[in-house]
Amino acid sequence: MIAEIGHYALIMAVFVVLIQATLPLWGAKQGNAGLMALAKPAAQLQFILVLAAFLALTYLFVTSDFSVAVVAQNSHSAKPMLYKVSGVWGNHEGSMLLWILILAIFGAGVATFGRNLPASLRARVLAVQAMIALGFLAFIVATSNPFERIVPPPLDGNGLNPLLQDPGLAFHPPFLYLGYVGFSMAFSFAVAALIEGRVDAAWARWVRPWTLAAWCNLTLGIALGSWWAYYELGWGGWWFWDPVENASFMPWLAGTALLHSAIVVEKRDALKSWTILLAIITFSLSLIGTFLVRSGVLTSVHAFATDPTRGVFILALLVVAIGGSLTLYALRGPALKATGTFAPISREGGLVLNNFLLSIVTATVFIGTLYPLFIDAIGAPKLSVGAPYFNATFWPFMVPLLAAVPLGPILAWKRGDLLGVLQRLWFAGAVALAVLLVVWYVKFGGPVLAVFGMALATWLVVGALVELAERLKLFRIPLADSLQRARNLPRAAYGMTLAHGGLGIVVAGIVGSSAWQVETIQIMHPGDTVEVAGYQLTLEGVSEVQGPNYTSQQGTFLVSRAGSEVVRLHPEKRNYPVQRMPTTESGIHTTSFADLYTALGDRQTDGGWSVRIYYNPLVPWLWAGAIFMVIGGVVSLTDRRYRVGAPTRRRAVKALPTGSAPAGT
């Protein structure tokens, strides 16, 4: 019964979305206020219906209703409750439903809180949003109905892929989707602006918070995925330039560029056309990411059992959405006139450089990720593009970008003084140089690039702090006045300091973990001791442990340093009988500067075990830096400029009936 209600709600949602995608758009063109006003209740109703469907599916999973095919294939009665719930999106059908739910949440958010949007713009934004929803709802209803029954129902389910039964991964998809789908708001605003034929500072102020919220979620989603790969796969690495990782990284890079270019639109009324294009590209990359990951063209844990009609459907959706919006851009983009001008050396110039470099990096990642698929499609010999390609094309552009990050915010708008900025950053430069010399001295003979990498990271962190100190005029005016300035400083300024500083911490993590990782793989018998990076690890034994839905071979390592005990680590090899599938659980000891990482391998015929032990310097900084970046974004979001007063256009704008606007997407 619940399943039928859920299915019914989905079909109802298709009709609501159909209305939302057409009538308000027509109303905006005709200047008909009644038709435009339809968009708001439609978006809210769409949200309620999709939520009902999602809750229905969640209920079916929680109650283990195995008469529903998706539940039977992906759940099991013995599974812990957390994974019953996360199982809702741990499969193709449910994950698509989650995608649409998030889309509906964002749409309803604009409908409900966008009171001060001009009626025509709001109607158009919601209509474009509805077109995206229509594509995905039709996709679900036509090819991936999550509420399909199976007759006769099995006694118990197949269980969730054990690799996905992990707290890090339980929340990885929702955050990733919040990011992907969040960029749909920027996309909808961009397409609506193209139809409307105008982009101004107020437009940018509406777009920025949505983009920023999406970016925060995507950052968190990527970090969670990377963290999971790090401790679950047992390889000791956290980023493999795997196509699946790249699929989420490309929208992140483009979204980061969008975040910065929207500032220029808001503050300086320039880069309009480019920002619109970037919004379209960012969401297109999110769609491509969804397609790559879900269609099964890539080998990965994300590729659920595939069905060719689905791939074709998503591909068609991609062509219509991307092709349509780019065509609209080609037709209407040139009409967007920018009024702001600026010298190459200026804050705008810095942001343009940011956009140049991020776009180029996005493009090189895109080429490397898609090239093998292209080659496969034309039937040439199969190949794959690996980490050496990505490292060789990514860093030459990222390093200049990172080096320029502290300069940008100190440069003045319109026309800046590079020499003056460098003088103000002398302190950051001096600290970076000191770090360079210290690291060089300590790690003498180590990779030279890594030494410079650490200096770069320092430059980023201290540069961000110096920028904040400059704003507060710290040490140049009495401390009480600086504190007064600190109180008045917009939160967005603190957000930027946190985000840029966090980036520096991430860079340190990347450099440390890739340059100074210590790896040993060896056979150990119970009682054996091995020394890694100053730690003595003794394998005390391996014992059988029973989990809720698995059995496990659990090793115990006694870790000591300089004769005193530090910790006991318990790496495991689990076996999930329902799926007949083993997984590896690493045992990790985290300190502020490094991870000591252990993983269990094969049992040897003579009773020993092959073990992997890594000493991973600065890996914890990766996660800490990512969290700083997300907090920075959240702090910026709470800036009152985004909430009060800002989103009102200076002039009252009537709903301008614009010419024959193609209803693109």
Added chain:
Amino acid sequence: MKPKKRRLVIILAGLSLFGLATGLVLAAFDEGVTYFYSPTDLALREVPQGRMLRIGGLVEEESLVRGEGLTVTFRVTDLAESVPVQYSGILPDLFREGQGVVAVGKLEQDGVFVASEVLAKHDENYMPPEAAEALERAGQWTEGDSQ
């Protein structure tokens, strides 16, 4: 600077960055690309020595020797030809005889493939596309068999 000249500077800077990127991409492709070979390819075709390549197929039944030191050996087969593989390290969790596998490494003079990375599937019902293709090309497998 006049706005026109300014725009020219920005466009030129953009183009030169773009050119640099293109050059880097082409150069990086040279070393970053690994080609895929099936066991039949290895038996019949000329294979570049000392170059990283990927092979794929099934782990031959009863060919796996593990648990006797760090080096494990097994054979990868497309059911027409097979190739011996040697790997030092810990095999992925889902590595099993009779299942699909992809290995990355180099072919040595003696015909042994020394793998630096071994990838198995992530899921019970999933066949690595490259392994599937190797079997398909050897005429041993058709779409739909994997489920």
